[in-house]
Amino acid sequence: MSEEIAVIATVQASPGLEAEVEAAIRPCIAATRKEAGCRLYTVHTDLEHPGRFVFIERWASREALAAHEREAHFLAMVDAFRTRLHGSIQVQTLRELT
Helix, strand or coil: CCCCEEEEEEEEECCCCHHHHHHHHHHHHHHHHCCCCEEEEEEEECCCCCCEEEEEEEECCHHHHHHHCCCHHHHHHHHHHCCCECCCCEEEEECCCC
16 A cells, blocks of 8 residues: 655746746646645745745655656646756655654
Protein backbone atom coordinates (compact mmCIF):
# COMPACT_ATOMS: atom_id res chain seq x y z
CA MET A 1 0.00 0.00 0.00
CA SER A 2 1.37 3.40 -0.98
CA GLU A 3 1.33 6.15 1.54
CA GLU A 4 0.35 9.77 1.08
CA ILE A 5 3.21 12.13 0.34
CA ALA A 6 3.71 15.87 0.43
CA VAL A 7 5.70 17.93 -2.02
CA ILE A 8 7.16 21.39 -1.66
CA ALA A 9 8.53 22.79 -4.91
CA THR A 10 10.08 26.21 -5.39
CA VAL A 11 10.84 28.13 -8.58
CA GLN A 12 12.46 31.53 -8.97
CA ALA A 13 11.50 33.58 -12.01
CA SER A 14 14.28 35.33 -13.85
CA PRO A 15 14.18 39.10 -13.33
CA GLY A 16 11.52 40.66 -15.53
CA LEU A 17 9.84 37.31 -16.26
CA GLU A 18 7.74 37.03 -13.08
CA ALA A 19 4.44 37.62 -14.90
CA GLU A 20 5.29 35.02 -17.54
CA VAL A 21 6.11 32.41 -14.89
CA GLU A 22 2.87 33.18 -13.06
CA ALA A 23 0.95 32.91 -16.34
CA ALA A 24 2.48 29.46 -16.92
CA ILE A 25 1.52 28.31 -13.41
CA ARG A 26 -2.11 29.48 -13.28
CA PRO A 27 -3.64 26.99 -15.79
CA CYS A 28 -1.91 24.10 -14.04
CA ILE A 29 -3.57 24.83 -10.69
CA ALA A 30 -7.20 24.11 -11.60
CA ALA A 31 -6.29 21.18 -13.87
CA THR A 32 -4.10 19.56 -11.20
CA ARG A 33 -6.78 19.87 -8.53
CA LYS A 34 -9.04 17.68 -10.72
CA GLU A 35 -6.54 14.80 -10.80
CA ALA A 36 -7.66 11.68 -8.94
CA GLY A 37 -4.60 11.43 -6.68
CA CYS A 38 -4.38 15.12 -5.80
CA ARG A 39 -5.26 15.88 -2.18
CA LEU A 40 -3.92 19.47 -2.09
CA TYR A 41 -2.32 21.74 -4.67
CA THR A 42 -1.63 25.36 -3.81
CA VAL A 43 0.87 27.84 -5.18
CA HIS A 44 2.10 30.81 -3.22
CA THR A 45 4.24 33.86 -3.88
CA ASP A 46 7.06 34.47 -1.43
CA LEU A 47 6.61 37.85 0.28
CA GLU A 48 10.33 38.08 1.07
CA HIS A 49 11.62 37.06 -2.37
CA PRO A 50 9.84 38.64 -5.36
CA GLY A 51 9.39 36.24 -8.25
CA ARG A 52 9.64 33.14 -6.08
CA PHE A 53 6.71 30.71 -6.29
CA VAL A 54 6.23 27.91 -3.77
CA PHE A 55 4.05 24.89 -4.56
CA ILE A 56 2.58 23.03 -1.58
CA GLU A 57 1.11 19.69 -2.58
CA ARG A 58 -0.30 16.48 -1.09
CA TRP A 59 -0.64 13.34 -3.18
CA ALA A 60 -2.31 10.01 -2.47
CA SER A 61 0.96 8.24 -3.35
CA ARG A 62 4.22 8.49 -5.25
CA GLU A 63 2.39 6.88 -8.16
CA ALA A 64 -0.18 9.69 -8.15
CA LEU A 65 2.63 12.24 -8.26
CA ALA A 66 4.29 10.35 -11.12
CA ALA A 67 0.99 10.36 -13.03
CA HIS A 68 0.71 14.13 -12.45
CA GLU A 69 4.16 14.61 -13.95
CA ARG A 70 2.93 12.99 -17.20
CA GLU A 71 -0.15 15.27 -17.54
CA ALA A 72 -0.20 17.74 -20.44
CA HIS A 73 -0.84 20.75 -18.17
CA PHE A 74 2.17 19.89 -16.00
CA LEU A 75 4.42 19.32 -19.02
CA ALA A 76 3.31 22.64 -20.56
CA MET A 77 4.17 24.49 -17.35
CA VAL A 78 7.59 22.85 -17.08
CA ASP A 79 8.26 23.61 -20.74
CA ALA A 80 7.42 27.29 -20.15
CA PHE A 81 9.82 27.30 -17.19
CA ARG A 82 12.79 26.22 -19.33
CA THR A 83 13.69 29.76 -20.44
CA ARG A 84 12.06 31.77 -17.65
CA LEU A 85 13.59 30.54 -14.41
CA HIS A 86 16.64 31.70 -12.52
CA GLY A 87 18.17 28.40 -11.42
CA SER A 88 16.46 25.04 -11.33
CA ILE A 89 13.23 23.82 -9.80
CA GLN A 90 13.81 22.82 -6.17
CA VAL A 91 11.65 19.87 -5.08
CA GLN A 92 11.25 18.19 -1.71
CA THR A 93 9.19 14.99 -1.50
CA LEU A 94 8.08 14.35 2.07
CA ARG A 95 6.43 11.75 4.25
CA GLU A 96 4.59 12.95 7.36
CA LEU A 97 5.78 11.70 10.73
CA THR A 98 2.92 10.06 12.57
